[in-house]
Amino acid sequence: MKKRLYQIVGKRLKAFREARGLSQEAFASMCNLHRTYIGGIERGERNITLETLQAIAETLKISPSELLKEKEEDV
Amino acid sequence: MKKRLYQIVGKRLKAFREARGLSQEAFASMCNLHRTYIGGIERGERNITLETLQAIAETLKISPSELLKEKEEDV
Numbered sequence: 001m002k003k004r005l006y007q008i009v010g011k012r013l014k015a016f017r018e019a020r021g022l023s024q025e026a027f028a029s030m031c032n033l034h035r036t037y038i039g040g041i042e043r044g045e046r047n048i049t050l051e052t053l054q055a056i057a058e059t060l061k062i063s064p065s066e067l068l069k070e071k072e073e074d075v
Numbered sequence: 076m077k078k079r080l081y082q083i084v085g086k087r088l089k090a091f092r093e094a095r096g097l098s099q100e101a102f103a104s105m106c107n108l109h110r111t112y113i114g115g116i117e118r119g120e121r122n123i124t125l126e127t128l129q130a131i132a133e134t135l136k137i138s139p140s141e142l143l144k145e146k147e148e149d150v
Contacts, residue, residue: 004126005125006124047124047126050122050123050124051079051122053080068139
C-alpha cells in the first residue's frame with residue numbers, strides 16, 4: 001500500500017481548518033469531537049471511519065472527497 | 076446528517092464489483108477481507124475505515140474518491 005489515505009486526510013483537514021481561521025479546539029467543538037482526537041487525525045495517526053469523515057466534511061461545508069485529494073490547492 | 080456516506084460507498088462497491096464480473100467471494104479474497112464483511116459493506120451496514128476504503132479502491136484499481144460518488148455512471 002502506498003501513502004495511507006488517512007494521512008492524506010489529516011493534512012487536508014489541517015489545511016482546510018487553518019484556511020478558515022479555526023483552532024483545533026473550535027473546530028472540534030463544531031463537529032462534536034474532542035480536540036485531541038482532531039489533533040490525532042491531523043497528524044495522520046487516526047484511521048477514521050466514513051462517519052467521522054462525513055461529519056468533518058459537513059462541518060467544513062465541503063464534499064467528503066475534497067478531503068481525499070493530495071493536492072494542496074483549492075482549500 | 077443526510078444520507079450516510081458508508082451507504083453510498085456500499086452501493087458503489089457493489090456496482091464496481093459487478094461491472095468487473097466478480098463474485099463477493101472472489102472480490103473478498105482479492106482484498107483479503109471476508110465475504111460476509113464485503114456483503115455487509117455493500118448492504119450499507121458497515122461504517123468502514125479509510126484503510127479499508129483504500130484497500131477496496133486499490134483492489135478495484137480506482138481512486139478512493141470514486142467510491143464516494145452517488146452517481147451510478149462511470150462504473
